[in-house]
Amino acid sequence: MEKNVPSIWKAMEAKGYSRREFMYFCGVAVAAAGIQSSAFGQVVEAFEKKARPPVVWLHFQECTCCSESFIRSSHPIVADIIFDTLSLDYTETLQAASGAQAEKCLQDTMKNNKGKYILLVEGSVPMLNGGSCCTIGGRSALEILKEAAADAAAVIAWGSCASHGCIQAAKPNPTGATPIHELVNRPVINVPGCPPIAEVMTGVVTHVLLYGKIPELDSQGRPKEFYSRRVHDTCYRRPYYDAGLFVESWDDDAARKGYCLYKMGCRGPVTYNACSVTKWNGNLSYPIQSGHGCIGCSEAEFWDNGPFYQHLSSFPGFGIESTADTIGATAAGVTVGAVALHAISSNIRKRKIIQGNMEESVSPNKPDHEIVEEVPENGGDQS
Amino acid sequence: MATAQPLPYRRVYVWEFPVRLFHWVNATGIFLLIITGFLIGNPQVLFRSNEAYQQYWFGWVRFTHFASAYIVFFNFLFRVYWGFVGNQFARWSSFFPVNKEQFLDMWETVRIDILQLKLKGKISIGHNYLASLTYIGLFILFLFEVFSGFALYSSMSGSFIPKLFTWMVPLMGGDANVRIWHHMVMWAFVLFTIIHVYLTFYHDYVEGRGDMSSMLGGWKFEKDKDLNR
Structure with missing residues (x-):
């Protein structure tokens, strides 16, 4: 003023x-x-x-x-x-x-x-x-x-x-x-x-x-x-991620050892923030250091990105429990079923063509073998 | 058996070597990408008793994913180029149905392959136009996978190539969404592979024109009457 x-x-x-x-x-x-x-x-x-x-x-x-x-x-x-x-x-x-x-x-x-x-x-x-x-x-x-x-x-x-x-x-x-x-x-x-x-x-x-x-x-x-670095890339548990050592349940031995929380839904790999560098409360700790995954609170739409404790979140428009994998696996199952039905139906509806192909086939030991040899040379171009 | 007159078959060189090479590099790359992609999405704990310094297997899984992505992307760019210089079956003009004849070919494919009716017209030699259109759709999905994949990768890479695609992230509302869609669209490739491999078997089995081997040697076998001569 x-x-x-x-x-x-x-x-x-x-x-x-x-x-x-x-x-x-x-x-x-x-x-x-x-x-x-x-x-x-x-x-x-x-x-x-x-x-x-x-x-x-x-x-x-x-x-x-x-x-x-x-x-x-x-x-x-x-x-x-x-x-x-x-x-x-x-x-x-x-x-x-x-x-x-x-x-x-x-x-x-x-x-x-x-x-x-x-x-x-x-x-x-x-x-x-x-x-x-x-x-x-x-x-x-x-x-x-x-x-x-x-x-x-x-x-x-x-x-x-x-x-x-x-x-x-x-x-x-x-x-x-x-x-x-x-x-x-x-x-x-x-x-x-x-x-x-x-x-x-x-x-x-x-x-x-x-x-x-x-x-x-x-x-x-x-x-x-x-905000240029991912929480994941600056995380002190990152070596466990690269080594393939993951916490799979909140009370397992891996959790006690402080392995990577990726499978527990940690959003570190998709979150850009300074948490693992600057930390919180006077540089004391940050969520992952305290044993809890990142919830990605600095990312857009993080409330709509599915449950915090699930790595692959639910897919929009298919209900809470449907992840990309459940939808994909269902679609793959339906496709395999359709393919199987198609194969059966082909053998029925196309049986005449298949039979015709069989009849076209020649045996090397039968006399009409010679005719087959001649056809490509004499037929085709000139005819 | 002896009464049947053997029909004259002609050899047609359909798939040139660059097309075949593209196909198999692409197939191998996408197979690796799907396998490693599944592992990245849901990693399995393999060597629990080892210390972190003794292993790097998940790092290698990710390396394979990223390296395959680069290879598959440049392979695709090469195929785009070959679409301008390759033979009639490889050209882009054989991918987009524009005239009535080509739309009829598409309908014919629906009739004989899906409704399983009798063949009326000519059988197509290279891609039929329904297949071509499917590939165009697949190419678009492929580009989406490349763009979204590179966008996710850009924060871990110093290279300029992934940085070209960072605009995807704000467009889709953050890495998490890009990741979900990247994962979802991958399933389209799984479905495509099932149908694609089956249909190749089906065509080879029913028509006996060497569809399966054509992608190895390049040759298809056509009856004289089916050639436009």
């Missing part, structure tokens, strides 16, 4: 942080954003000089697990980015203001920081019934989003709701839940996950903060630095 926004260093200094603590913070920020250490000087300079950008955090159809994850960022000083160094001007969950004051706060931020504020969106936008399934201050989610996105410096979609629609968009999607990037006419940084890893969230914000532009994104709009 203040027109002359101080730099991050000034803001920290005013709050009583020492220069040493500031440098430490810069170091953590560099690491969190996955930037090479040689760029450390640039980062310090940016944080010393750049005005700290105001942040608007919108909440639509979501469960707030993204916020919960974010505020539990393992490194206190990284969490401080949002609470001390960024100016978090509007967020329904954490702001002190409420009602008309809160809405004024949002309007002021957008007006005074045109083209400068970072827009963080948590949750999907309902498009059915005129958007009536989610309204704030009497306005629909879509209306608020369009207004806020128009003048934002960058738009970040937090979590699977904002990136893919998540559980609200799972079949039959009763509210018409729609991800942000389909509604906003500009590039959106998708940070999927249910919730995303706190360090990934702070890392993305840090990147935008440092460079003033969006990080390199993949074909699904996700920052490559965190």
Whole structure:
């Protein structure tokens, strides 16, 4: 709301942080954003000089697990980015203001920081019934989003709701839940996950903060630095997969030994996230390390991809129990049956042709053998 | 027996060597892909008592799958090329029914092979047009398998070829869906193989024109009256 926004260093200094603590913070920020250490000087300079950008955090159809994850960022000083160094001007969950004051706060931020504020969106936008399934201050989610996105410096979609629609968009999607990037006419940084890893969230914000532009994104709009590798390829149990050693039941010896959870429905091979690298809860563990398969929460439509404990999921349109293999095997059985019937029927209906072929056949020991020899040479071409 | 007059058969070189080579490389490749694909979809635990460092069998299964995929794909590209330079039976023009005669041939095939009625017109020498159309459908499914397979493979490969197909993933809503469809469409190849092998046996048995051996030596045996001369 203040027109002359101080730099991050000034803001920290005013709050009583020492220069040493500031440098430490810069170091953590560099690491969190996955930037090479040689760029450390640039980062310090940016944080010393750049005005700290105001942040608007919108909440639509979501469960707030993204916020919960974010505020539990393992490194206190990284969490401080949002609470001390960024100016978090509007967020329904954490702001002190409420009602008309809160809405004024949002309007002021957008007006005074045109083209400068970072827009963080948590949750999907309902498009059915005129958007009536989610309204704030009497306005629909879509209306608020369009207004806020128009003048934002960058738009970040937090979590699977904002990136893919998540559980609200799972079949039959009763509210018409729609991800942000389909509604906003500009590039959106998708940070999927249910919730995303706190360090990934702070890392993305840090990147935008440092460079003033969006990080390199993949074909699904996700920052490559965190979402370019599969959970499977970075998993510490991967050697067991290549060796062909699998858990086949939750209480077998293989489970105790920590073998690969592939056969227990682990979605690691089809999931792109930083879980097995960054891990959760202060780099403590992640689902697979705790003995449970990945459920692929950062992938689009993961709720509709079948039971979590089944590797080959059910096939759309054929009921819950029908996997591709049951359908395929049934079709193969029917085909073999049809082929067998055809073979029987051929022997009956085509018996005259088959008999005719038999009669055509000549024996090498019978006199008409010579006729056969002559026919190809004398017949054919000349006749 | 002696009363029957032997009919004059002519030898026709139908399948050229490149076509035969394509066929068998393709058949071997797809067989390997199906077997290894099933194993990747539902791996069997073989050597439970060994430590991980002592074995790599599942890695080899996957290697076989990926290597076969490359071979089968380039083999297919070669066949596309041969469709422009090969003989009349190999050309793309023999795959797409365009005129009335060719549609009649298709109907004739339905009549004699499926309804098992009596042959009225001429018997086709190379592919009949019903078979050709089936192959076109199979080629489309084949391309889907290649595209989706490479799309899944792209995240484990540094090569540019799989990277050409990454657009499949967002289009189909993530790797999991690509994987399910990749698996489902594989079954079409199983069904095709059953019918294809059976029909070859059937034609050879009923018509005695050497259908089975033609894919090895290239020769079919035709009665003079069936040749367009």
